[in-house]
Amino acid sequence: MRRGVGLGAIQKHKLEQAKYTNIGNEIQENQIEQMTKQLEVFRVHLEDFATKHKNEIKKNGEFRRQFQDMCATIGVDPLSSGKGFWSVLGIGDYYYELAIQIVEVCLATNTKNGGLISLDELRSKLIKARGQSRLHQEISKDDLLRAAQKLKIFGSGFSVVSVGNGQYMVHSVPGELSMDHGAILQLLSTKNQSFISVKSLCSQLSWKEDRAKQALEQMLDQGLSWVDLQDDDAVYYFPSLFTIASSTDE
Amino acid sequence: MADVEVNWPWQYSFPPFFTLQPHPETRSKQVSAWKTLILEYCKKAKIYTLDVREASQWPLFNNAAINRKLDSSVIISILSELAKNGNAAALDKGRNRWDIYWHTLEEWASIIYSYISDSGLQNTVLTFYEISNGADTESQEFAGMPIEVLIKVLRLLENDQKCELILSNDMQGVKFF
Structure with a gap:
């Protein structure tokens, strides 16, 4: 069949196009409506669930983590919602409280570690600080990470650095840690060692002497x-890692 | 130097604690930790005076376990810091010999004077020896205080008209008011 070439043909073609678009939109709208409904139902269920298991969520770390994951999938952030239903639940409060305590521990240990602390040490200090009465509220590393990450909104003064092997360090003073600084912390933390010299850094990470020296001196300056x-x-020593190695006093 | 029971702080096992730190903030933390440690050590060991040349060999400045020692010049600079708060005083120009006041002289003065008033010893003449080495003062914190230090403390009280020193050939003592 010969394709229409006249004006009529073009108009007809346009009309068809428009119809298709309309139908497409309709279908899309339907789908969105459907999904919104489903999500709404899910949300209601989730809220029911949360109310029912409120205590469980507060007390059980593993449970809390799974609940957080569930919320994340549907775009609900119980941490950031201070208003409405979620505030009744008080889950956000839990993390706010935790975040404040994290800041307190970081400040209290700053004299010793210069503002760098391993998540493990932070956790044990925090549990100690929260005292006996709250012992039943176990705090997982996951909780700490969530809470600490919230603190990022305060700008560069607060950050969580991954040092590999599932280990993290919390950096609580202004000033960025560069990739190289991170690499040094990662190396030491993996080796469970609190010190390193320029020479040994060069040989272990195959860095040029200048690079190693500069990175170490910068950390000294911070x-x-x-x-x-x-x-x-x-030899450069990191007090923040020194505790891990020897787990002394205080 | 007899062994002294000290709760060594974590820094004592931290090798760079024995190297004066270049970074100002870190250095000030370091110096303040040393100041506290020195005073605590001297208090426990009842050390009132020291000679840096000898003291640099003490366990205080010398951690054999990690093979680190604090340099004499650094010791002197930390003692000079202590002097600013009245916790130490250099006795010679070379700054080798020092009085260490884990209580400042003012604090000592009030400690001794409270003891005197609590024991009702005003208007009595006591010899220096009785105060620092007498059987009655054995349990007092100032027991064992060298006469030279004691005189410095008493001079402060004398300035406040709380006592009068008697320094004649046959009698070295003090009368409290």
């Missing part, structure tokens, strides 16, 4: 490390 000059080479 108060994150101390230098020891009573060995053959200058």
Whole structure:
């Protein structure tokens, strides 16, 4: 069949196009409506669920994590919702409270570690600080990460650094940690070691001497490390990692 | 130097604690930790005076376990910091010999004076020896205080008209009011 070439043909074609679009839109609208309904139902169920298991959610760390995941899938953030239903639930409050306590621990240990603390140490200090009465409210590392991540909104003064192997460190002073700084922390944390020299850093990460020296000196300048000059080479020590290695006093 | 029971802070096992830190903020934390440690150590060991040349060998400044020691010049600079708060005083120009006041002289003065008033010893003449080494003061914190330090403390009280020092050939003592 010969395709229409006249004006009529073009108009007819346009009309068809428009019809298709209309039908397409209709279908889409239907789908969206459907999905919204479904989501709404799910939300209601989720809220029911949350109310029913409120105590469970507060007390059980694993349960809490799964609940968070569930919320995340449908775009509900119980942490950020201070109003309405979720505030009644008080889950956001839980994390706010935790976040404040994290800041407190970071400030309290700042003199020692210069504002860098491992998540493990943070957790044990925090549990100690919360005291006996709250012992039944176990805090998981996942909770801490969630709460600490919320603190990012305060700008560069607060960040969570992954140091590999599922280990994290919380950095609570202004000033960015570069990739190189992160790599150093990662290396040391993996080796469960609190110190390193320029030479050994070069050999372990195949860095040029300048790069290693610069990175270590920068961390020294940020108060994150101390230098020891009573060995053959200058050795840089990280008090934040020192506790992990020897788990001394306090 | 007898062994002293000290609760060593974590820094004592931290090798760079024995190297003066270049970063100002870290250094001030370091110096303040040293100040606290020195005073606590001297208090526990009842050390009133020290000579840096000898003291640098003490466990305080010398952690054999990690093979680190604090340099004499650093010790002197920390003692000078202590002096600013009245917790130490250099006794010679070379700054080698020092008085250490884990209580400042003012604090000592009020400690001693409270003891005197609590024991009703006003208007009595006591020898320096009786105060620092007498059987009655054995349990007091100032027991064992060297006479030279004691005199400095008593001079403060004398300035406040709370006592009068008697320094004659046959009698070295003090009368409290």
